[in-house]
Amino acid sequence: MNVADLRKQFDRLDPNQYVTFKSKAHDQRIAAVLGIALGVTFFTCFITGLISHVMQHPPSWYTWPANPAGFYRVTQGVHVASGILAIPILFAKLWVIFPKLFEWPPIESVAHLLERASLPPLIGGGIFMLLTGVANINQWYFFPFFFTNAHYAVAWITIGALIIHIGAKGAIARNALRKPDAAAVSATVEQDENDSAVTRRGFLWGTFGTGALLTLFTVGQSFTPLGKLALLAPRRPHVGPQGLPVNRTALGAGVIEAARSSEYRLVVEGAVGATREFSLTDLKAMPQHSAELPIACVEGWSQSAHWSGVRVRDLLDAVGARRGASVRVQSIENGLYAQSVLNRYHASDEDTLLALQLNGEPLDIDHGYPCRLIGPNRPGVLQTKWVNKLVVL
Ligand SMILES: Nc1nc2c(c(=O)[nH]1)N[C@H]1C(S)=C(S)[C@@H](COP(=O)(O)O)O[C@H]1N2
Numbered sequence: 237m238n239v240a241d242l243r244k245q246f247d248r249l250d251p252n253q254y255v256t257f258k259s260k261a262h263d264q265r266i267a268a269v270l271g272i273a274l275g276v277t278f279f280t281c282f283i284t285g286l287i288s289h290v291m292q293h294p295p296s297w298y299t300w301p302a303n304p305a306g307f308y309r310v311t312q313g314v315h316v317a318s319g320i321l322a323i324p325i326l327f328a329k330l331w332v333i334f335p336k337l338f339e340w341p342p343i344e345s346v347a348h349l350l351e352r353a354s355l356p357p358l359i360g361g362g363i364f365m366l367l368t369g370v371a372n373i374n375q376w377y378f379f380p381f382f383f384t385n386a387h388y389a390v391a392w393i394t395i396g397a398l399i400i401h402i403g404a405k406g407a408i409a410r411n412a413l414r415k416p417d418a419a420a421v422s423a424t425v426e427q428d429e430n431d432s433a434v435t436r437r438g439f440l441w442g443t444f445g446t447g448a449l450l451t452l453f454t455v456g457q458s459f460t461p462l463g464k465l466a467l468l469a470p471r472r473p474h475v476g477p478q479g480l481p482v483n484r485t486a487l488g489a490g491v492i493e494a495a496r497s498s499e500y501r502l503v504v505e506g507a508v509g510a511t512r513e514f515s516l517t518d519l520k521a522m523p524q525h526s527a528e529l530p531i532a533c534v535e536g537w538s539q540s541a542h543w544s545g546v547r548v549r550d551l552l553d554a555v556g557a558r559r560g561a562s563v564r565v566q567s568i569e570n571g572l573y574a575q576s577v578l579n580r581y582h583a584s585d586e587d588t589l590l591a592l593q594l595n596g597e598p599l600d601i602d603h604g605y606p607c608r609l610i611g612p613n614r615p616g617v618l619q620t621k622w623v624n625k626l627v628v629l
Pocket residue numbers: 480481482483484489531532533534567569571573574575602603604616617618619620621622
């Protein structure tokens with residue numbers, strides 16, 4: 237048997253003899269448009285996700301600032317919104333390119349091999365990221381791994397595969413978008429009109445329309461002017477005690493008794509071993525400050541509120557701590573989010589408070605009574621509730 241014969245045998249395996257794809261949506265131009273939309277949403281989601289990660293798990297070489305106060309609220313809102321928007325676009329793209337899985341021969345060159353090899357991590361990673369992200373904002377932990385680490389690691393794999401994919405497919409997409417010569421366009425338009433199934437344009441409208449509706453009915457979870465429309469979001473930003481959602485309740489954290497006890501004391505441990513205790517009455521007797529600051533949960537909801545209480549830096553001054561020290565803030569409870577660290581910018585910021593009041597009322601126990609940390613430009617998870625100890629580091 238010679239090479240030509242072998243080739244013939246090989247071509248006989250071509251699956252395209254058995255399968256046909258009729259939809260007009262299996263089209264290079266549509267694939268290119270969706271690819272660009274997907275690239276933009278994925279990169280937006282990736283960058284904002286990195287910001288979120290750096291803030292929640294600060295690396296030793298970077299100290300993140302306390303200003304602008306609402307920065308994290310915006311980046312995390314955009315992170316969740318761009319992830320949600322990517323969902324219909326990803327599934328539409330997978331549908332459009334599905335016939336490519338049957339391409340024959342399966343591998344034509346080294347570049348082609350590389351491009352094909354990047355597909356499983358790209359598709360698998362993309363689906364994984366969106367699925368775990370949606371599960372997380374719904375606090376639905378059906379998976380056996382720790383969300384934060386897995387979501388972060390797979391993000392790198394996905395974005396790496398995406399970069400390879402763009403490198404391999406960028407030129408093809410550009411051509412597909414440039415091409416339409418008049419004859420081809422009129423031919424396809426005619427074809428579309430003759431076809432009772434979905435047209436190319438209809439398919440794109442359907443995809444982006446779905447994305448727009450999903451966004452419209454969720455983005456209000458952080459963009460409060462649309463708060464009432466956040467019907468598909470797990471939280472609406474106005475719903476909760478004192479006009480603010482609750483992440484973990486006092487009952488859930490098992491702190492009700494300790495938080496309401498007359499024995500409650502805030503312990504402030506100075507660096508030089510100077511330690512002072514404050515009762516709630518002591519805290520109320522100190523100078524009170526107010527700040528308008530958001531709670532911006534990593535899960536995508538956020539809401540601004542009016543907080544009053546004692547400046548953390550005043551408490552640090554009371555134990556003679558040096559300005560520029562960082563501080564560990566501890567809660568009565570000892571769950572996963574029972575402590576957080578204030579870096580030197582956050583500890584000394586005039587708006588970083590141990591809040592005693594929220595929106596003009598004594599703090600609700602679910603929001604952290606008797607006192608909770610609230611500071612500018614912090615992920616919600618680091619706004620520790622039911623605080624009973626500050627340790628100068
Ligand atoms: N002690 C303690 N503080 C906590 C939490 C917690 O589980 N325990 N959850 C955090 C998270 S994830 C968020 S988003 C905010 C929400 O504050 P809120 O419940 O007052 O709205 O509280 C933070 N403070």
